[in-house]
Amino acid sequence: MAFALATVISLEINKGVPSIPRWIPYATLFVVAAGALLWLGRVEIRVTAGDGGAELWAGEAHLPVTVISRSADIPRSAKSAALGRQLDPAAFVVHRGWVGPLVLVVLNDADDPTPYWLVSSRHPEQVLSALRS
Structure with missing residues (x-):
C-alpha cells in the first residue's frame, strides 16, 4: 500500500511539475515509504x-x-x-x-x-x- 501511494503521488508530481526529471519523485518517495515501513514495523x-x-x-x-x-x-x-x-x-x-x-x-x-x-x-x-x- 505504501509503495502504491508513493507511485500515485509521484505520478501527480510529474504531471504538476514537468520541469523536473521524471525519476526524482519516484526515487524520493520510494525511499520515504521504505523508511516509514521499517520504522513502523520495528517492535522488539x-x-x-x-x-x-x-x-x-x-x-x-x-x-x-x-x-x-x-x-x-x-x-x-x-x-x-x-x-x-x-x-x-x-x-x-x-x-x-x-x-x-x-x-x-x-x-x-x-x-x-x-x-x-x-x-x-x-x-x-x-x-x-x-x-x-
Missing part, C-alpha cells in the same frame, strides 16, 4: 536479565518479570476477539496487524493500573519460554 520483544532482575521489553516499554502472574500465547484465530470485545481499555497493547500471534502477559502489581500486556510476536513460544526460565 526481549527478556533481559540485569542488576534489578529480569525484565520484559516491548519496544521502549519494560516490565519487571517479578510482577508477571501468568502468560500465554494468543493464536491468530483468537486475535480479533482479544483485540475486540474482550480487550480491557486499561491494557497495554503493542499490535502490528501483519504479525499473526500475540503474547498475553497478566500482571500482579497493586501499584500499576494496567491489568495485562498484549504484544504482537512472530515467535510467542520463544518469548514465553524466556519468561518462564
